[in-house]
Amino acid sequence: MSTERERTPSPTISEVAEAAGVGRATVARTLGGYGSVSPKTRDRILAAAKELGYRPNSIARSMTTGETRTLGVVLADVGNPFFAGVLRGISDAAREAGYDVIVLSTDESVEQEAAAIEVLVDKQVDGIALAPAAGRRETLPHLDVVAKRGIPLVLLDRLVDTVAADAVVINNREASREAVEALIAQGHRRIGFVWGPVTNEPAADADDLRRILDHALWSDGERLLGYLDALERAGIPFDTSLVTHVLKNEQQATRAVLGMLALSDAPTAIFATETDALTGALRAMRQRGLLCPEDISLIGFDDSSWASVMTPPMSVVAQPMHRLGVLTAECLLARVAGSDAPVATHVLEASFIARDSVAPAAR
Structure with missing residues (x-):
């Protein structure tokens, strides 16, 4: 007995044409979605194709129409x-x-x-x-x-x-600024910023940080600029130790936030600009035995399905x-x-x- 599965040959355009009582070219135009065919003929061809179980050859269709859909x-x-x-x-x-x-x-x-x-x-x-x-x-x-x-x-x-x-x-820049301003409105001035790019050395100042943006993803850069905008508007000095340069994974975010929390003047709030950064921040806080928002306020980016049901429900920037x-x-x-x-x-x-x-x- 053969172990190979036998294939039933697919119906051809010629068979559809014979069943519908029309020529092959008319069937090709109808099933290929090009050319002009009367509604009555089109309906008859489509009915015949459905009854026979015909499936169009997408490669052949693309050669005819120049499109693969x-x-x-x-x-x-x-x-x-x-x-x-x-x-x-x-x-x-x-x-x-x-x-x-x-x-x-x-x-x-x-x-x-x-x-x-x-x-x-x-x-x-x-x-x-x-x-x-x-x-x-x-x-x-x-x-x-x-x-x-x-x-x-x-x-x-x-x-x-x-x-x-x-x-x-x-509008990443404006959304980021609004989130940081929400923290500032609650009296926070030591605000940690957890984002994506990686640099060998921390930026010396805000201008140095802006130069990093040439190599950062546009969305990451815009979120950083929104953070800097909010600080500048509120007259809060920029502190490079409150900006973590991390890869886009939770483990590195956790290590970076642990380092931030070990500062003698640790942040009272953290803005995490993506899901991995947020979960890394939460994990770091748990390892330090810190509670949100009693010890540290926290805002994330993206309204994940769990953000509204966790304890406490998470404040977020929601993207459409x-x-x-x-x-x-x-x-x-x-x-x-x-x-x-x-x-x-x-x-x-x-x-x-x-x-x-x-x-x-x-x-």
Whole structure:
């Protein structure tokens, strides 16, 4: 007895044409979505195709129409709740428009990003949405082939100064400033800031820190600028020891916050600019036996599902993740359809949600 599973041959266009009583070319136009076919004939062909179980060959269709009806999405980390929410928005909008989505993750690596772009170009996707892994002033030569092939590109969540493409981002700077000002309003002046970039040495001053932004992700840089804006408006001196430079993982965030809490003049509040930074801060506080907000007030970035049900409920900056994804897909689909509108950056509003993790600073 053969161990190989026998395959039932897929119905062909000729068989659909015979069942519908029309020519192959008419079936090809109908199932390929191009050309002109009368509604009555179209209905008859679709009914015959459904009855026979016909599935169109997407490769053959792309050779005929020049389209694969597929969008490529390159994200930093598909396991991150923020990017998961964005991806849901992209997928919903793409599905409604009749497009499939291919998703690749870079783990914040420019090399993996370049490999992902190569895969999507080889797959002949109709457009690419990209959350860049590079800093805002870095060059991305692997995107040259995208431009040469005329493949529409939309940046999401992050900008790169050297890439001229549509973009959909959040007002990170204003949202960060609002969160820090909420802490300042409660009397906090020693405010820790836990963010993503890594440097070999702590910044000497605020100007030195701003120079680091050339190599930081745009979103991270904007959140830092919002923090500095809030301090400057309130007349609070900048203290480099209250800014941690950590990689995007919980373990490093925990170590960095433990170091911050060991200072002789430790922070009375912490603003964590992403989920891993927030969980790292919480873990560090637990290891030191500190309570929130009795000992330290805490604000996070992104309204994760657990933020409102933990004890205490966490104050956060909430990003419109699904809307960001939908708008990214809409911008990309418009370019795929041939839009020649000027390149634009669309900025969505984040909102600060005050809960119970912030209390007046101890005096």
